[in-house]
Amino acid sequence: MTPSSPTRGNLDGIRVLDLTREPGFLAGKLLAELGADVVKVEPPDGDPARRRPPFRGGIGSLVWLALNTSKRGITLALDRPRGRELFLRLVARADVVIDTPTAHSFGWDELHRQNPRLVHVAVTPFGEDGPYAQWRGSDLTAVATSGNLFSTGDPDRPPVRCTMPVSHYHGGIEAAVAVVFALLARERTGEGQHVDVALQEAMVMPNIGTAAMYAMTGNRGARAGAFMRQERSVMREIWPCKDGFVSFALRGGPARIPGLVAMVRYMDEHGMASDALKAIDWTRYNHNLLTQEQVDALSAEFGTFFRSKTMSELYRAACERNLMLAPINDAREIVASRQLAARGFFVDVDDADGPLRHPGAFAISNATRIGIRRPAPRLGEHTAEVLAEVGVDAAALARLRAEDIV
Amino acid sequence: MTALFAGTTILEFGGGAAGPVATRYFADHGATVIRVESRQRPDFLRTLRLTPTSPGGLDGAHHFAVLNANKLSVALNLSRPEAIALARRLALRVDAVAENFAPGAMAKWGLDYASLVKDRPDLVMISTCLNGQTGPERHYPGFGGQGSALAGFNHLTGWPDREPVGPFGTITDSLSPRFAALLLASALLHRARTGEGQHIDLAQVEGGIVCLAEAIVTYTANGEILARMGDRSRHAAPHGVFPCAGNDRWVAIAVHDDDDWRRLVQAIGAPAWANDSALATVEGRLACVDDVERGLAEWTRGQSRRDVAARLQAAGIDAAPVEDFADLHEDPQLAHRGHFRPVEHAVLGRHPVETHAMRFSAMAPEIRLPAPRLGEHTEQVLRELLGIPADECARLKDAGVLD
Numbered sequence: 001m002t003p004s005s006p007t008r009g010n011l012d013g014i015r016v017l018d019l020t021r022e023p024g025f026l027a028g029k030l031l032a033e034l035g036a037d038v039v040k041v042e043p044p045d046g047d048p049a050r051r052r053p054p055f056r057g058g059i060g061s062l063v064w065l066a067l068n069t070s071k072r073g074i075t076l077a078l079d080r081p082r083g084r085e086l087f088l089r090l091v092a093r094a095d096v097v098i099d100t101p102t103a104h105s106f107g108w109d110e111l112h113r114q115n116p117r118l119v120h121v122a123v124t125p126f127g128e129d130g131p132y133a134q135w136r137g138s139d140l141t142a143v144a145t146s147g148n149l150f151s152t153g154d155p156d157r158p159p160v161r162c163t164m165p166v167s168h169y170h171g172g173i174e175a176a177v178a179v180v181f182a183l184l185a186r187e188r189t190g191e192g193q194h195v196d197v198a199l200q201e202a203m204v205m206p207n208i209g210t211a212a213m214y215a216m217t218g219n220r221g222a223r224a225g226a227f228m229r230q231e232r233s234v235m236r237e238i239w240p241c242k243d244g245f246v247s248f249a250l251r252g253g254p255a256r257i258p259g260l261v262a263m264v265r266y267m268d269e270h271g272m273a274s275d276a277l278k279a280i281d282w283t284r285y286n287h288n289l290l291t292q293e294q295v296d297a298l299s300a301e302f303g304t305f306f307r308s309k310t311m312s313e314l315y316r317a318a319c320e321r322n323l324m325l326a327p328i329n330d331a332r333e334i335v336a337s338r339q340l341a342a343r344g345f346f347v348d349v350d351d352a353d354g355p356l357r358h359p360g361a362f363a364i365s366n367a368t369r370i371g372i373r374r375p376a377p378r379l380g381e382h383t384a385e386v387l388a389e390v391g392v393d394a395a396a397l398a399r400l401r402a403e404d405i406v
Numbered sequence: 407m408t409a410l411f412a413g414t415t416i417l418e419f420g421g422g423a424a425g426p427v428a429t430r431y432f433a434d435h436g437a438t439v440i441r442v443e444s445r446q447r448p449d450f451l452r453t454l455r456l457t458p459t460s461p462g463g464l465d466g467a468h469h470f471a472v473l474n475a476n477k478l479s480v481a482l483n484l485s486r487p488e489a490i491a492l493a494r495r496l497a498l499r500v501d502a503v504a505e506n507f508a509p510g511a512m513a514k515w516g517l518d519y520a521s522l523v524k525d526r527p528d529l530v531m532i533s534t535c536l537n538g539q540t541g542p543e544r545h546y547p548g549f550g551g552q553g554s555a556l557a558g559f560n561h562l563t564g565w566p567d568r569e570p571v572g573p574f575g576t577i578t579d580s581l582s583p584r585f586a587a588l589l590l591a592s593a594l595l596h597r598a599r600t601g602e603g604q605h606i607d608l609a610q611v612e613g614g615i616v617c618l619a620e621a622i623v624t625y626t627a628n629g630e631i632l633a634r635m636g637d638r639s640r641h642a643a644p645h646g647v648f649p650c651a652g653n654d655r656w657v658a659i660a661v662h663d664d665d666d667w668r669r670l671v672q673a674i675g676a677p678a679w680a681n682d683s684a685l686a687t688v689e690g691r692l693a694c695v696d697d698v699e700r701g702l703a704e705w706t707r708g709q710s711r712r713d714v715a716a717r718l719q720a721a722g723i724d725a726a727p728v729e730d731f732a733d734l735h736e737d738p739q740l741a742h743r744g745h746f747r748p749v750e751h752a753v754l755g756r757h758p759v760e761t762h763a764m765r766f767s768a769m770a771p772e773i774r775l776p777a778p779r780l781g782e783h784t785e786q787v788l789r790e791l792l793g794i795p796a797d798e799c800a801r802l803k804d805a806g807v808l809d
Contacts, residue, residue, distance in 0.1 A: 062624045144729065206577060215758050
């Protein structure tokens with residue numbers, strides 16, 4: 001961080017109470033990393049995610065540490081009258097409550113009575129009303145009912161999800177958008193509002209329009225594995241290379257043709273481009289007009305070349321020669337990236353067990369600070385500090401502790 | 407209340423999904439979003455399936471139409487100095503500028519933040535590309551397919567014994583518009599409260615990696631590399647997709663804990679294999695997950711996916727039919743929320759477009775306009791925003807500036 005780095009955040013001064021379980025963690029993290037004061041409110045025995053492996057050094061749950069950075073943390077028993085009363089005192093001076101509602105959550109009416117300027121965002125699997133509102137849901141079933149699962153995976157196997165819960169990421173960012181939209185509206189009206197964010201619905205947009213296009217194309221979707229369907233053929237998009245896999249498309253269009261031309265030149269420099277390949281007039285190339293036989297012939301030649309190179313050799317060449325080719329990175333390759341290093345993306349965050357390297361800012365602003373403010377809170381780390389802000393003194397806090405309210 | 411962004415104008419440069427999907431958030435809540443386009447280099451979504459016989463040509467692309475409803479289109483051939491001057495005047499006049507060209511393209515035209523801010527001190531502008539505006543790999547070209555691979559999503563999606571596949575739909579193209587909407591909205595709030603503008607550099611790969619923070623810190627803390635594991639979970643079993651009656655029909659079932667398992671065993675009629683006490687704990691079920699999945703598949707096979715889901719949900723178990731794109735248009739929950747909304751398009755006729763996943767108590771998204779034909783609103787925008795009269799527009803058009 002240079003001395004001239006901005007210190008103010010876009011959401012400085014916004015107070016958020018974060019009641020979410022894991023599907024909503026990202027929303028509060030993003031708001032906090034834009035400058036909001038986000039207070040995570042957990043039951044006295046801690047959020048269930050704290051007990052979920054893998055752990056750091058046998059103690060800290062890594063999903064907790066990863067997705068609750070920049071928040072303060074308190075414990076409060078919301079199933080007890082005294083705990084609920086204290087929460088409402090926090091609500092009176094808060095701007096936002098975000099929640100993944102549970103049996104002990106607060107309804108909008110009660111929150112709105114307490115603070116008419118409050119913005120309340122509830123993230124649920126399917127939405128708060130409607131025929132599936134009472135259904136149980138999770139990442140798997142949200143993705144299943146979005147069209148996204150059906151078309152992900154290999155044609156000869158069941159549909160497959162991303163092993164990480166992408167609906168939580170999509171829904172978490174959507175919830176953060178909802179918060180800021182509602183805050184912008186409040187600038188004008190002075191009133192807060194309630195927002196209902198559904199993970200199922202959040203997962204439809206990641207089909208990038210294909211779901212809406214069904215009405216015109218009749219395309220119900222299909223799994224193509226490492227391939228992509230074109231008008232007259234299927235084309236490989238994920239290719240084995242010497243030490244892993246790379247993503248590369250034989251698709252055309254003005255944005256892609258220069259990359260195909262450059263790839264053929266690269267192959268030719270290694271004596272691996274046939275005369276037939278070199279003879280192609282790329283200015284007239286249209287992948288939608290190719291037959292499967294033509295695609296297979298091209299693929300054999302590109303595939304042989306990729307198998308002779310490593311992921312890093314191919315990606316280095318892609319950067320130097322403007323090839324539209326990407327390595328299938330895992331965490332090790334991502335952490336070793338020279339591009340991310342040059343941008344100062346990874347940051348070492350000091351928590352109780354020592355520094356831990358995290359992905360840092362999700363964007364960079366020239367004028368405001370975006371990025372991690374503090375490590376994820378230890379259980380109850382800020383209880384005394386936060387409750388003192390609503391007038392709970394040390395003696396009162398001791399009584400609350402004795403009664404297991406905090 | 408009137409629409410949240412009524413009176414707000416956003417100027418958009420670029421194409422594909424990552425940029426244009428972001429501004430739809432604002433357009434659906436009343437913003438005037440003006441796309442700057444050119445026939446000389448059309449948005450690739452206008453050409454993705456283009457053949458010489460495609461109805462409507464550049465104006466008939468389904469993919470462009472479903473992503474760009476509620477926007478206006480201005481045709482400006484930015485290889486012409488007069489067109490650049492008009493783009494600059496528009497950029498200085500509007501409330502925010504969004505662009506997703508390759509880094510350096512806007513600077514080449516003098517339309518980058520550093521250049522614009524001299525004449526518009528409170529400019530709010532967002533630039534988004536794969537690798538960001540700085541760094542040695544900033545010029546690396548790519549679409550969402552490359553972003554998904556670089557950010558680690560492909561590696562984490564698929565079967566352990568097969569090639570990685572990546573989630574359908576190039577996920578950085580859908581995560582980054584959400585990030586961009588959040589960043590742009592927060593910048594507008596900051597300007598409303600302080601008067602200060604800003605330029606935001608959103609690298610789509612970095613946004614994706616922030617989402618996968620759990621996988622990253624699992625590696626930096628313990629050296630463990632998380633990898634794709636089909637539909638299974640490290641924390642729960644059974645957790646997967648099971649065959650049902652019909653061609654390519656499936657039901658998703660997630661048993662999160664031992665109480666869920668007891669309810670599931672009852673709901674499927676307590677078959678002998680499921681009553682094995684070794685399966686009463688998640689550790690026990692994970693240890694013989696192949697057998698558990700096989701047993702459950704025997705029960706689901708031949709039943710309707712909707713019946714299985716309804717029956718298991720009635721028993722308090724997390725289960726849902728796997729829906730394809732056709733099914734979504736019959737999904738009662740999406741219908742209840744009004745996810746798909748009809749719009750009338752000059753070439754394509756009446757077709758659905760999507761809106762977002764958030765429903766506000768005091769305002770509602772609205773689809774007012776179909777996606778624009780290329781340059782459909784050129785004269786209107788130049789007249790209304792810049793006061794350029796019709797005869798001057800005609801001259802510029804004849805000169806190839808508005809192309």
